Amino acid sequence: MEPHHSNPIQYFNHLKAFYYVALCESFTRAADKLSLSQSTLSIQVQSLEQQLGFPLLKQNKRRVELTEEGNIIFSYAKSVFATLDDLASAADDIRKRKIKIGTTPTLAQYIVPKVIRKLRSGESGLKVHIFTGQSREVIDRIKNYEYHIGIITRCEYPRDLISLPVAKPKLRFVVNDPRLAAAVDMEDLAGYPIILTDPGSVTRDYLLQEFGKRGISIKICAESENAEIVKGMVNLGMGGAFFPAFAVEEDLREGRFREIALPADLCVHIDVVYMKDRKNLTVVRNFVETFKKHNFFR
DNA sequence: TTTGGGCATTGGGGTGCAGT
DNA sequence: ACTGCACCCCAATGCCCAAA
Numbered sequence: 001m002e003p004h005h006s007n008p009i010q011y012f013n014h015l016k017a018f019y020y021v022a023l024c025e026s027f028t029r030a031a032d033k034l035s036l037s038q039s040t041l042s043i044q045v046q047s048l049e050q051q052l053g054f055p056l057l058k059q060n061k062r063r064v065e066l067t068e069e070g071n072i073i074f075s076y077a078k079s080v081f082a083t084l085d086d087l088a089s090a091a092d093d094i095r096k097r098k099i100k101i102g103t104t105p106t107l108a109q110y111i112v113p114k115v116i117r118k119l120r121s122g123e124s125g126l127k128v129h130i131f132t133g134q135s136r137e138v139i140d141r142i143k144n145y146e147y148h149i150g151i152i153t154r155c156e157y158p159r160d161l162i163s164l165p166v167a168k169p170k171l172r173f174v175v176n177d178p179r180l181a182a183a184v185d186m187e188d189l190a191g192y193p194i195i196l197t198d199p200g201s202v203t204r205d206y207l208l209q210e211f212g213k214r215g216i217s218i219k220i221c222a223e224s225e226n227a228e229i230v231k232g233m234v235n236l237g238m239g240g241a242f243f244p245a246f247a248v249e250e251d252l253r254e255g256r257f258r259e260i261a262l263p264a265d266l267c268v269h270i271d272v273v274y275m276k277d278r279k280n281l282t283v284v285r286n287f288v289e290t291f292k293k294h295n296f297f298r
Numbered sequence: 299t300t301t302g303g304g305c306a307t308t309g310g311g312g313t314g315c316a317g318t
Numbered sequence: 319a320c321t322g323c324a325c326c327c328c329a330a331t332g333c334c335c336a337a338a
Binding site for chain 3: 013036037039040043044047059
């Protein structure tokens with residue numbers, strides 16, 4: 001059949017097939033993603049190539065590669081599907097008045113509730129969903145458009161993520177152990193039992209790195225992602241723990257345990273992050289505005 | 299040389315629509 | 319109502335090629 005320039009993309013599904021195959025660099029994986037058979041994709045891509053009048057993909061070793069022309073078509077396909085994605089999430093956003101926030105357990109506990117209260121006072125009817133995980137997991141989910149916004153501890157960000165620094169809380173070392181002086185050197189903590197957050201946590205990695213570069217080996221006596229659990233253990237005198245300032249200020253005031261001053265300036269960065277192409281969503285804009293207007297970290 | 303992963307082809311089944 | 323057409327899809331199979 002003669003390709004006709006006035007009707008170049010007759011079949012949306014074919015473009016979708018091509019787009020996913022190019023994205024996955026594989027017919028099989030794309031088929032899996034689209035819940036179609038590999039043969040279906042193969043035929044749909046062929047059909048698209050026929051309509052356009054030139055090949056889009058070529059076989060290289062064990063991978064599928066875009067031809068030069070395929071690259072051009074792919075860039076258009078990308079914007080088509082990005083636009084569709086925006087459409088879908090905008091529709092969802094309007095329909096459900098929902099915002100999904102990914103954050104760490106500690107931030108979820110001590111900071112996020114305050115944020116939600118402010119947000120909802122500005123926009124009643126807003127539905128807020130809070131999810132917790134480690135910073136890197138949250139980023140993955142933001143990248144997949146599962147969450148609108150992340151409030152996380154700073155780590156490596158992908159290029160298409162926007163980050164807004166919102167706080168730089170000092171990490172406070174707390175114990176319930178009368179034997180420990182009010183101020184000690186980092187070296188004095190060698191072998192001292194310390195309760196850390198779970199492996200993979202940015203704060204944990206940071207602390208291990210800070211001790212590591214001073215050549216101090218610490219004794220991890222327990223691990224938990226839950227700040228209240230860690231506090232409970234500290235309270236029982238099981239060991240010391242590091243908390244971002246906002247998480248322990250009240251406990252220190254109430255004398256549940258005490259802070260041990262360290263010479264090192266230990267701190268983490270808290271950022272609000274979101275995908276670049278979601279910056280214009282109302283819920284995202286409102287959220288960012290709220291964060292710019294108020295200091296939730298006191 | 300064998301094996302297995304990955305794409306293309308084949309043959310078959312289905313739907314919806316338009317013209318008769 | 320019947321028929322042809324364009325499109326949707328699948329399982330099975332064939333074929334190629336790289337790694338073992």
